Amino acid sequence: MDILSLSEDEIFEFLKPQPRFRAGQIFSWLHKSGVSGFSEMTNVPAKLREELSKTLPFPDFSARRRLEAPDGAVKYLFSAAGDFIETVVIPQSYGATVCVSSQVGCGMGCAFCASKEGGFIRDLSAGEMCAQFYEAERGFGRRISRVVVMGGGEPFLNYENTVKFINLINAAAGRNIGSRNITVSTCGILDKIISFAKDAPQVNLSVSLHGADDKTRAALMPVAKSYSVADLMAACDIYAAKTRRRVTYEYTLIDGANSSPEHARSLAALMRGRLAHVNLIRLNGGAGGFRPAENAAGFLSILAKAGVAATIRKSRGGAVHAACGQLRAGKAGSAI
Template sequence: MERTHHLPDIRTLSPKELSQVVSELGQPAFRAKQLNEWLFEKNVCSFEEMTNLPKAFREQLAEHFFFAVPTEVVKQVSKDGSRKYLLQFPDGVAVETVGMPSRNRLAVCISTQAGCNMGCAFCATGLAGLTRSLTAQEMVDQVVHVSRDLGERVTSVVFMGQGEPFANFNETVRALRMLNSEHGLNIGARHLTVSTCGIIPNIRAFADLPEQFTLAVSLHSAIQSTRNQLMPGVKKYTLVRLHEALQLYTEKTGRRPTYEFAMIEGINDTNPEMNALCDFCEGTLCHVNLIQLNDIPDSPFKPSPMKKVEELQRRLQMRGVETTIRNSRGSDIDAACGQLKQRKINVHLS
């Protein structure tokens, strides 16, 4: 099977190129439509599954192309039902993906990069730096993998796994469109959420997209010096400019950005920090997700006590800001926010 790596992934071909392949292999033109359906609507991962194509034709296709789908290296199942996967691509690069089923719904958290360059102090993913960015197809493949494993249709996707999506903007947008396409997984645009540390030029570009995709911003502090300490990778995008960019975003789109705020004991749960967050949000269209920081071994940071989280929620609500305290899914298998770092990887990969 080694030769397959030198073959192109058939899913990278455009409909026009697929039609060309069909005619070069001496097949009738309607086969191109069938191929398209198998590849992009049914999201199959092998030629054998294309049951309405002649066997000889499937064999020809297998000689010329392959599917660069990821292999599952490890799967862990949490007591809350969520599943974390370590998925490895044909070049050996691996990422983590999390599936979160709940009554009739299936949310998937995908990675946009292997590793991350942002260097956020409280996040395990950033500790190893960036290996490479993923392609749009590799992002979609994570969603398809979870859907197949759980035997359920995916109803929402959050781009909140490893990596900074806006540092891989074009492929992220392509993946969003593939997931949203009625010829693809057909997930509603509002159920596709991208989380950024706050890369301002791409927040502006995101605001210009015609689709109703959802924006989340990792805020974690509304005081500049604290945010610089926690999120050194976005130091140059100041809070003042971030605030302006988000105002512009809501004016252009009419949509409500979500702010992610992981509460860290003694760092961003103090009185001045809480006041600053309330000031940052008050009078703007936004929704704040409060999360107790998830524990990372050897980290100097500890989660805020729940009473502090509840106090901040009360303060925000008193100022008219929509706020939710988010329960972390999968923390017992290191699948929660900030915990994705492929702990098992060295054992399994040569």
């Protein structure tokens, strides 16, 4: 167990019989100030700091590479207990967003994604997810105001730690990142989509769709062989009904796979009548020899004519391999 994974209440329980305010001080150092070691907790007794460093340490976490793109996006390769993970900071006009990984590697096997290389290795703890945020912010030099869980891994297969991470960064005594400024992206784990409506009803939900029919989707995403598009949409409808919030559907436009006018019409039909927004994404490198489709504007106009709310997402950080898994797959081990 690492100290960054614990809520203020859990720190209080661990520290008993220390007074309650001590847990508050420590939680604030960890999640408000974002310190990287016990020595920085200057109002905590030295003896207690020394004990904690042995019994409840910080995650074993360090930056191995930092690459900055001309557009300002910064990509980090972190070592988490010796495993490599990626984190990206994307500056935007309304503030910086950090994209964190939820697992080391990924077992979902999406055909166009480099994070699947090497398969699933392990889940990240909530503290390791916080460490990505705080370390990336330290290196970025400006405050981060938004968080997306869209890096390596499937967050809903590491559900408990993902919800814990959300609660930690959302805590008023910590960084107090508003729920509406947090987004979790899943490739479609149905029972967890429904649980998420109860566990984090104000947090944005994004679903990787990439195909509006079973055949197109299954050719790109093995998860579609377990869950049909109809079942996925039924789970998303339950989520939308419970939260009264729209779901964002991510759709990466891939040449020859899912980007024809027919595919656009099929997607428009699927979205009709739903509380939904479609995010069209230009393929950014990736794996499997796929090429980005060049007709994003035409695809968008078919959706728009059908009354579907849709936008083309601006890709940032291509120059530093910001698409998930590329840095980890290609350069793991180089020093920062």
